[in-house]
Amino acid sequence: MGASYYQFCPVAKAMELLDERWTLLVVRELIAGSQHFNDLRRGLPRMSPTLLSKRLQQLVGAGLVDRRPEGTEVRYELTPAGRELEPIVRAIGAWGVRWIGELGDRDLDPKLLLWDMRRNVDHAALPPGRTVIGFRFPSVAPSVRYWWLVLTPTEADVCDADPGHEVGVRVTADLRALVDVWLGNRTWTHVLRRGDVVVDGPADLRRALPGWFKEMGWVSVPRGTPSLVPAP
Template sequence: MGASYGSFCPVAKAMELLDERWTMLVIRELFSGSRRFNELRRGLPRMSPSLLSRRLQQLAAAGLVARQEFGSEVEYELTTAGRELEPIVVALGVWGTRWIPELGDRDLDPKLLLWDMHRMVDHSAVPPRRTVLWFRFPAAARQVRHWWLVITPDEADVCDFDPGHDIDVTVTADLRCLTDVWRGERTWASALRAGEVAFEGPEQLRRALPGWFKPFTFAGIPKPETPILS
């Protein structure tokens, strides 16, 4: 737990636990469906494993997270107290979308983008077989330039190496543009018209691809005329 504010105020007492770096993002990941340590790491790629382990221990000690062992596997789950933070996490996301819309270069991460997209695959809309999307970001650093999204009827996975399957659609994109599309700041159609995103593959699949994803959690939130950071 963080340093004490020396106050009886319940906001102060809550923030003694919650305002340490990465803590609320760990909680957000648990709300988003991550259960295992490696899943949490993939959703928080810039958080060190040692710090993630420490935060999970702190949250468990505070009664917000339960650690469960299944043989050699360990899973983490929010407790009743942890789940009560959901409206706070959502409210923070809504506020950030409305008032801090601009992204710096450091905020653009293809690994995090694809991880978020894979969680929002609409399996009822994707062909009922294995479907493979190859995402290419030509302007990104070499080590994060290529990603594969492998979708089956029951699950989706992100690979940073060629899984060896036939490619159904290749998506070549400017990272900032595709991030804006995902966040709902731009439409797939406008990005395709501008040539900042391009699909390669059978026409039927190319036309259907945007509908294979459910909307980003915070897409469509109305913006004020003058954000505080623009």
């Protein structure tokens, strides 16, 4: 638990746990379906493993998360108390979409974007067999410029090294533009027409690609006039 506010207000008591750095984002990842330590790390790529372990211990101790050993791994699951945070986390996200201004350059992370896309694949919409999407983000550092999504009707994996399979579709994208599409700030049609995102491959796959991903919940959030500007 964080330092006490020494107030009987339930908001204050809840925030003694929840307002420590990264805590609510760990809850966000558990809500999104991550259950193992390495999956949580992939959804929180800038969080140190040591701090992630500490936050998980705190959430387990507070009764928000169950820790269940499974052979050589450990599975983490939200308890009923933890699951009650889901509408709160979603409401905070919707508020952020509506009122927070433009993202800073440091907020744009291809690793997190591809991981989020990977877990929102609509497997029923995929072609039979294996489909590989190759991504290139020309404006980012060479070490994080190339990514691959390997998709089948039952599985999805994201790779930061060439998996060695034939690539069916290649996407060359301005990272900010693709993040905007993912958040619902722009449409696929808009970024494709502007050339901010270019898709190469067979015509049927190019047309189908946007439909391979489930629409993010933020897409339907009504936009306000941003009143807050994030740190650069």
